[in-house]
Amino acid sequence: MTTVQITPAKLKGTVTIPASKSDCHRAIICATLSMGKCTISPITLSQDIEATISCVNALGAKTEVKGDTLTIDSSHLFSSGRGTFDCCESGSTLRFLIPVVSALGISGHFVGKGRLPQRPIGIYLDLLPTHGVECETEGGLPLDTKGKLQSGTYSLPGNVSSQFVTGLLLALPLLDGDSKIVLTSPLESVGYVNMTIDTMKRFGVIVEETEYGYFVKGNQHYTPHDYTVQGDWSQAAFFMVAGAFGGEITVKGIDPNSTQGDREICNLIKKFGADIEIGTDFVKVKNKGDLRGINIDASQIPDLVPVLAVCGSGAYGVTKIYNAERLRIKESDRLKTTCEAINNLGGMVAEVDDGLIVQGAGMLNGGKAEGCNDHRIVMASAVASIISRNKVTVTDAQAINKSYPNFFEDFKKLGGNVNVINNR
Numbered sequence: 001m002t003t004v005q006i007t008p009a010k011l012k013g014t015v016t017i018p019a020s021k022s023d024c025h026r027a028i029i030c031a032t033l034s035m036g037k038c039t040i041s042p043i044t045l046s047q048d049i050e051a052t053i054s055c056v057n058a059l060g061a062k063t064e065v066k067g068d069t070l071t072i073d074s075s076h077l078f079s080s081g082r083g084t085f086d087c088c089e090s091g092s093t094l095r096f097l098i099p100v101v102s103a104l105g106i107s108g109h110f111v112g113k114g115r116l117p118q119r120p121i122g123i124y125l126d127l128l129p130t131h132g133v134e135c136e137t138e139g140g141l142p143l144d145t146k147g148k149l150q151s152g153t154y155s156l157p158g159n160v161s162s163q164f165v166t167g168l169l170l171a172l173p174l175l176d177g178d179s180k181i182v183l184t185s186p187l188e189s190v191g192y193v194n195m196t197i198d199t200m201k202r203f204g205v206i207v208e209e210t211e212y213g214y215f216v217k218g219n220q221h222y223t224p225h226d227y228t229v230q231g232d233w234s235q236a237a238f239f240m241v242a243g244a245f246g247g248e249i250t251v252k253g254i255d256p257n258s259t260q261g262d263r264e265i266c267n268l269i270k271k272f273g274a275d276i277e278i279g280t281d282f283v284k285v286k287n288k289g290d291l292r293g294i295n296i297d298a299s300q301i302p303d304l305v306p307v308l309a310v311c312g313s314g315a316y317g318v319t320k321i322y323n324a325e326r327l328r329i330k331e332s333d334r335l336k337t338t339c340e341a342i343n344n345l346g347g348m349v350a351e352v353d354d355g356l357i358v359q360g361a362g363m364l365n366g367g368k369a370e371g372c373n374d375h376r377i378v379m380a381s382a383v384a385s386i387i388s389r390n391k392v393t394v395t396d397a398q399a400i401n402k403s404y405p406n407f408f409e410d411f412k413k414l415g416g417n418v419n420v421i422n423n424r
């Protein structure tokens with residue numbers, strides 16, 4: 001458990017954002033399914049990416065990391081037997097791999113830690129047994145799967161987690177027959193599914209978008225491909241909000257034309273009233289006076305919510321964040337933990353069923369924010385220090401390792417004053 005204390009200071013300068021975790025998960029899985037040799041770079045070795053690498057090793061892939069390049073040789077992938085898949089705390093790893101493992105005809109023993117064993121997988125527990133795969137679980141993890149996934153029609157709601165859609169999309173092209181994914185309610189986090197389709201396309205696998213959802217032709221083959229990973233817009237958002245609070249921050253290494261839905265942070269920061277310049281691979285954010293509260297539909301951008309609530313606290317007036325129910329099933333109940341973290345720093349945030357109502361007063365007092373073992377709560381709390389009058393203590397700071405191990409290094413490079421006060 002690491003606790004840090006941050007002395008308030010405006011951040012200023014240039015930061016290069018790490019490789020996208022979401023893009024990297026997908027590339028690792030597609031490369032593994034290509035049954036050949038691929039490189040993936042640049043990669044950021046976060047705990048979630050390490051979980052996906054360890055799971056593809058359990059499928060028989062040989063992986064090697066040199067510098068920021070991951071090489072995957074999957075020419076001897078298993079096509080039967082049983083494997084243990086430790087997904088650690090990564091929802092993406094778990095939900096992407098359950099159908100993939102089953103499509104390969106491998107029996108899976110899926111385990112995880114932290115909040116992952118409780119995060120929902122019920123959609124698969126309903127769908128897999130009717131498509132050839134037995135599931136044994138007392139609700140969440142551990143989960144045991146047995147049998148080979150069959151093609152057919154997969155009907156599921158679009159508002160629980162897009163990760164179920166991604167998992168099915170990755171797996172269904174490997175099956176003998178054609179399949180349909182039928183969405184019974186509108187798809188949220190659609191940018192993540194677009195990212196999946198885009199990555200699959202680069203590995204030679206095609207998905208058709210239809211009026212009911214997606215049509216996936218069977219008997220397709222992933223072809224080996226050397227893959228370049230995009231920069232991570234979800235992580236860029238923390239430093240972009242820091243830029244909106246004063247100083248001037250240039251965030252490098254991100255593609256403004258990316259399929260990542262979280263690039264929406266550019267429009268939101270503008271609406272809050274900050275100045276933003278978008279270049280070919282960078283975004284520069286600076287403050288041009290008081291920020292003003294805005295209304296935010298979070299249905300497509302769940303990972304931005306904690307830092308947007310912090311941005312709302314540094315603005316004047318009300319910021320209303322809605323359509324964010326899904327945040328309750330992340331690494332923490334993020335509506336509750338965001339609300340508590342900001343209120344403990346003297347903010348005024350109210351939790352409602354589907355979101356947050358933030359009364360922005362331009363500043364916070366400072367104090368102690370609980371990180372709740374949630375990387376995005378820790379990073380958002382660190383950004384909150386910039387608008388605090390007094391020091392900010394953040395617990396569970398080690399949680400950044402889930403997605404952005406160098407977060408505090410980058411924070412310090414921009415002038416942040418961070419001290420570790422407890423590390424055990």
Ligand SMILES: O=C(O)C1=C[C@@H](OP(=O)(O)O)[C@@H](O)[C@H](O)C1
Nearest residue numbers: 022092161162163189192302303
């Ligand atoms: O597919 C992905 O890479 C992700 C999808 C999103 O989840 P939901 O679709 O469950 O909102 C997002 O919150 C998560 O961090 C990453």
Ligand SMILES: C=C(OP(=O)(O)O)C(=O)O
Nearest residue numbers: 089090091092093303330
């Ligand atoms: C929710 C997240 O990831 P996952 O669902 O993959 O655990 C996240 O990175 O914020």
